[in-house]
Each structure stands twice: as structure tokens, then as C-alpha cells.
Amino acid sequence: MQSLIPAYRPDLSGNERAYVLDCIDSSWISSLGAYIARFEAALAATTGAPHAVSVCNGTVALHLALHCLGVGPGDEVIVPSFTYIASVNAIALTGATPVFAECRESDWLLDPAELERLATPRTKVILPVHLYGAACDMPAIMAFAQQRGIAVVEDTAEALGCTLHGRHVGTFGDIGTFSFFGNKTVTTGEGGAVIANDEALAARLRQAKGQGQSLTRRYWHEVMGFNYRMTNIAAAIGVAQFERLPEILARKRALALRYRQALAGLPVTFQRPIEGVSGSDWLVSLLLPRGTDRDRLMADMAAQQVETRPVFHCAHQMPMYATGLYLPRSEDIAARGISLPSFPGLTDRELDRVVAALIQALAS
Numbered sequence: 001m002q003s004l005i006p007a008y009r010p011d012l013s014g015n016e017r018a019y020v021l022d023c024i025d026s027s028w029i030s031s032l033g034a035y036i037a038r039f040e041a042a043l044a045a046t047t048g049a050p051h052a053v054s055v056c057n058g059t060v061a062l063h064l065a066l067h068c069l070g071v072g073p074g075d076e077v078i079v080p081s082f083t084y085i086a087s088v089n090a091i092a093l094t095g096a097t098p099v100f101a102e103c104r105e106s107d108w109l110l111d112p113a114e115l116e117r118l119a120t121p122r123t124k125v126i127l128p129v130h131l132y133g134a135a136c137d138m139p140a141i142m143a144f145a146q147q148r149g150i151a152v153v154e155d156t157a158e159a160l161g162c163t164l165h166g167r168h169v170g171t172f173g174d175i176g177t178f179s180f181f182g183n184k185t186v187t188t189g190e191g192g193a194v195i196a197n198d199e200a201l202a203a204r205l206r207q208a209k210g211q212g213q214s215l216t217r218r219y220w221h222e223v224m225g226f227n228y229r230m231t232n233i234a235a236a237i238g239v240a241q242f243e244r245l246p247e248i249l250a251r252k253r254a255l256a257l258r259y260r261q262a263l264a265g266l267p268v269t270f271q272r273p274i275e276g277v278s279g280s281d282w283l284v285s286l287l288l289p290r291g292t293d294r295d296r297l298m299a300d301m302a303a304q305q306v307e308t309r310p311v312f313h314c315a316h317q318m319p320m321y322a323t324g325l326y327l328p329r330s331e332d333i334a335a336r337g338i339s340l341p342s343f344p345g346l347t348d349r350e351l352d353r354v355v356a357a358l359i360q361a362l363a364s
């Protein structure tokens with residue numbers, strides 16, 4: 001029996017273990033401790049953002065961002081329906097209304113042409129999501145947002161390492177948010193962060209994540225806030241991960257290239273990012289031919305010891321957000337997409353096994 005190839009497995013083979021033990025040995029296990037600042041500095045250096053603030057997961061990063069931009073009841077936030085549900089739940093948590101946008105057929109990402117149709121005087125934020133490690137059309141989105149005076153929060157959870165014309169995603173809008181969940185490009189177990197260009201905004205984010213406490217006077221709480229702090233243990237894992245980020249990204253890009261070459265002759269469709277994108281290839285995802293029974297194909301691959309994942313379902317089809325909306329491109333992609341094993345420790349031989357399993361499942 002061949003061993004199971006999982007869809008994802010984090011690579012913790014660097015200094016992760018040593019740094020976690022350092023936290024325990026030094027007793028700095030909570031949200032104070034030296035690794036927090038080192039982790040934030042590493043994220044700032046990687047993205048080129050002047051300010052990076054760690055939080056405890058990617059969902060609260062989104063909530064914190066929207067909260068600090070003043071989003072609340074009565075406001076609308078434009079978000080692609082084809083996204084991970086956290087992008088939408090964070091909007092609902094503020095009391096604002098998510099307004100679902102269609103995606104583009106080519107890159108599966110927020111279609112800037114939707115903005116004109118969906119924007120109203122209540123639109124407070126546009127929330128593009130850089131899904132699967134590809135960059136949204138930020139020049140078009142920013143041009144619209146700036147012309148209308150609408151803020152932009154970039155959900156960069158899946159796109160650490162992705163640049164558009166050399167500029168890291170998450171730095172185009174007002175705030176970029178990250179997740180460091182176990183299957184993200186850099187993991188801290190559970191973790192997240194926000195980045196911002198504006199110093200005053202960054203200070204508001206930092207204050208709100210720590211119960212609204214003054215940044216200069218302890219136990220003096222100037223605004224309502226939350227406990228969204230990351231632990232030093234999580235940051236320690238993250239610092240070790242950032243040390244190897246170039247290596248992790250290079251391996252993921254090599255895997256994506258090998259998949260694309262090996263599957264070039266098959267009737268599957270890959271995400272096609274816009275010109276100027278250097279993607280982070282978070283999860284290599286593709287669309288199966290129309291008419292393929294996706295569940296049957298994934299079961300076939302599982303029987304060959306290869307784990308795959310369906311892409312996300314559309315948010316506008318979830319019970320709590322369903323309004324009878326019809327977004328044909330998003331629904332088509334959500335119904336036909338699968339993600340292939342794409343973790344840095346995947347060997348070339350294992351990748352070839354994934355390819356063989358897919359070819360066999362497509363043919364049967």
C-alpha cells in the first residue's frame with residue numbers, strides 16, 4: 001500500500017522547535033515576549049509595509065481592519081462571493097452588509113467591472129481577496145476606490161510572497177490582512193496579522209487589538225477594543241518560518257510549474273493571473289472539465305492515496321448569506337475546482353503520483 005499524500009502538511013524542519021522551547025524555558029509563553037516584535041519585523045520586511053501588527057488569526061485580522069476603518073451597521077462592503085467564508089463573516093461581525101461581487105473567469109478574482117454596478121453611497125470598503133496566491137487587479141480596484149473615496153482592505157491570507165509589478169499584495173489598499181493557519185505559506189499554528197502604510201491607522205490597529213489600551217499608559221483604555229493578541233509561542237514558530245520563506249516559496253513555485261507542465265495536455269483549466277503577477281502558488285488549483293463528477297473524481301484519487309480539496313463554495317449560496325443571487329462565473333468555478341497537494345515538503349516523485357492519479361481519475 002502506498003502512503004497517503006495529504007493535501008497539505010506544514011514544514012517545521014527549521015528552528016521552530018528550538019524557538020518554541022526557548023519560549024517555554026524562558027517562561028515567555030503569552031503575548032509579551034521578544035518573538036512578537038521579531039515576527040512583525042519579518043512580515044514588514046517581506047511585504048515592504050512600514051507597519052505590521054500581529055493578531056491571533058486571519059479572521060480577526062479582517063474584523064480588526066474593518067472595525068478600525070469605522071465599518072458598522074448600515075455600511076456595505078463589496079467582497080467576492082468566491083472566497084473563503086472568513087472574508088464574509090468578518091464583515092457580518094461588524095454589522096455591515098456584505099455585497100457579493102462576481103469574479104473574473106480568467107483569474108477567479110474580484111472583477112473590477114463589478115464595482116461600478118455594486119457601489120452605493122453606503123459602500124464603505126472594497127475587500128478584494130488574493131485567492132490561491134494570485135494578485136487581484138489592484139490598479140483597477142484602487143483607481144475606482146480612490147475616485148469614490150472608498151477604503152480598501154486586501155485579504156492577503158493566501159498570498160504571502162505574491163507581488164504585482166514587484167509590489168507585495170496587501171500594500172496597495174489601506175490595510176492588508178494575513179492568516180498563518182497551519183496550511184498557509186507561513187504558519188504559526190493559528191495566527192494572523194495586519195499591515196498598513198499609514199502610521200496613525202497602524203496605531204489604531206495596535207490599540208484596538210489590545211483592549212483599546214493606550215499605547216503609552218497601562219490599564220488606561222481610550223477606545224473599545226478586543227483581545228486579538230498573538231502568543232509569543234506562535235510568533236516563535238513564525239520567526240522560524242520566515243527564516244526559510246524564500247526556500248518555501250521557491251519550492252512551492254517549482255511544484256506549481258511542474259504540475260502545469262505535467263497537466264498541460266489535459267482538459268483542465270488553471271487560474272490565469274493578470275500580467276505582472278509573481279504568484280505565491282499557495283494551493284495549485286484547477287477546474288475540471290464541465291460534466292465531470294467532482295466528488296467521484298476526488299474519491300477515485302483518494303482511493304489512490306492522494307488527498308485533494310474542493311475549492312471554496314460561493315458565500316452567496318451559504319444559508320445565512322443566501323439572497324437568491326445568481327453569479328454564474330463564481331458558481332461555475334466553485335463547482336468545478338479542486339486543489340492539489342502543494343506543500344513544500346512534497347517530493348517530485350509524490351507530485352508525479354498525484355498527476356498519475358488525476359489522469360487515471362479523469363479517464364475513468
Ligand SMILES: *Cc1c(COP(=O)(O)O)cnc(C)c1O
Nearest residue numbers: 057058059084086157158179181
Ligand atoms: C485562511 C483564510 C482566512 C482566515 O484565516 P484564519 O486564520 O483561518 O482565521 C481568511 N481569508 C482567506 C481567503 C483565507 O484563506
